[in-house]
Amino acid sequence: MNAGDSINTYFSDRRNRAAAVAGLAVLTLGGSLFGMILGAPANLIENTMRYGKTATTVTFSLRRSGDTCTILCEDDGVGVPYDEKEKIFTYAYGMNTGLGLFLAREILAITGIAIRETGEPGRGARFEILCPVGVIRAPERHTG
Secondary structure (H helix, E strand, O other): OOHHHHHHHHHHHHHHHHHHHHOOOOOOOOOHHHHHHHHHHHHHHHHHHHHOOOOOOEEEEEEEEOOEEEEEEEEOOOOOOHHHOOHHHOOOOOOOOOOHHHHHHHHHHHOOOEEEEOOEOOOEOEEEEEEOOOOOOOOHHHOO
């Protein structure tokens, strides 16, 4: 098994477990890189369940600003402390494996997509997945 297969298996397992806990159906599409990119939202859901403590809701939305689209993932949990907003994306940081957000950021970066946490501690986590021109296509009617 090569590194790409290992990463794809990691995200596939995480996506399926997060979806099962959340009671969601899993849509699997072809292509290992595409599958790994889809793993990022599943990882965010799993992190809400694991670290959000008081979280009851996770919301995904798409915002367009000019030619750039931002995928927002927001929850109503405890949020991320200011001093941890960058640390959560570092290798082996966290209470579980410490790989989820690290790998999500690294894999998204391959395609020019960036991810950051911009929520307020005590009011919930808010992840912004920044997609530059040409990375995704979103019809105007589906974006805010």
